[in-house]
Amino acid sequence: MIETYLLHLFIIACLYVILTTSLNLAIGYTGLLNLGHIAFYAIGAYTSSLLALNFGVPFWIGALAGATLAAIVGYLLSYPTIKLKGDYLALGTLGFSIIVESVLKNWVSLTRGPLGLPGIPKPSIFGFAIDTIPKYALFGLILAVLVYIVLEIVVRSPFGRVLQAIRDDEMAAKTLGKDTFNAKAKALALSAFIAAIGGSYYAHYVTFIDPTFFSILETILIFSMVIVGGTASMLGSVAGAVLLTLLPEPLRFLPFPSSIIGGMRQALYALLLVLVIRWRPQGLIGENTFKKFKNGVKR
């Protein structure tokens, strides 16, 4: 029993590693303060679930379809938000995630609205059924490692260097001949693609999803994971995801009703976020994006 519980935590930690590293690509490396990441996660989860439930589409095709859809949406989202920077982009993308959530709630004929989608089949990849918890944990590990490697290679590549240059000074990057719109849109698309894979992975694990899974609380959680772990560090994101997944778990064993424990969980995230920003603004691992450089003097 205890192994099942621990494996479950491991599976959830893998999910958050996928979501956090992909969000860090946008926030930490490209400087896009994206608060709409959870919408891409939702698109992935719903697309592959609906394809599986309605048409019996195999998991990997559904997951790829969801990821592709999310990537296209991410790319298109760049058009209306092109001129937005910093806080304004954060509000724009937050608005986007609220729109997606309310579509999920209200497009009842497609998504069954608040009733959610029960009975999502467990995945089977090329005839290999991933139907037990240990198998799913292994599957999660493989996915998380793959995502980590892909993202680490991208951010270290010349393309990744352009993204970081855009983060530091977009105008300067433009005067060096970089098509910054194109680079930002592609980064957002890749970030969305990976988040959607995370969505499919999660939906087929829990076998039931409803719109409350994709609310602003979830956005705040993965955002906190990025900040606590450290922006512009993929390893930091892994650390943040694992830490914030495990940290509130001991609360479960306290003799309080679950309604109180839920609130305590949120309070714990907030507390950790405050502590990190006050004492270690660069995060557990990672570069300091809050510190501004000016004329050689660190402020």
Add this chain to the structure above:
Amino acid sequence: MSLTVKNLKRSFGGVEAVKNCSFKVKQGKITALIGPNGAGKTTVFNIITGIIRPDAGNITFKGEPLIVLQTHEIARLSIARTFQLLKLFPKLTCLENLMIAHPGKDEKMFDCFLKPKKIRAEDEAKRARALELLKVVDLERYKDEKAGNLSYGQQKLLDIARCLATEANLLLFDEPVAGVNPIVRERIKKLLKELKQQGKTILIIEHDMRFVMDLCDEIIVLDHGVEIATGTPAKIKKNKKVIEAYLGVDA
């Protein structure tokens, strides 16, 4: 003729920063754009590089019209610039700051997976070139230091090196020696002379008159957004209008 600016106009609210400004920059020469504060010099630079759109007028570079293009497209026509207020990438290392300026192909997202060998070879070439340039400005010992940690003078040199790393033909320098000590100033002067010998066309904005008179082949004087004089340093020194613009008219 390298760069031709014709009847350029641009106002911000009620301020006419540039009004009917025309001048030419000759190929292979060092030209200075001078004038009192607020004469519109930096605005002209921003219009040339596509950061600001003009209200009217025309700019051509080697016969190609610039004002219809976006900033990055203009840069790809082999035009590079520095900024009066430095615009380095503070969290990238000095080496990366120069590597990114290399005029290679467009950086594609999946190239690092599809053709890793080619990308690695290209990056090696960029690194070698960046190291060379760091030596030119005497910053090679800071190659792995973040640009934001350098002193102001060092950042100024790095900014110039980044401009060179683009291998552009037309180089625009916005106050390259403002606020730097005499030693660095001499080094920058020497560097600009070498660039001229390599056949680059240079346009600089500068307030340091000794620096300008020493270095430049031609001077364009702007005042209140209009060019009031053009000529060699010797001619400009004696021009009455220029003296009036700088010192005011006798009562």
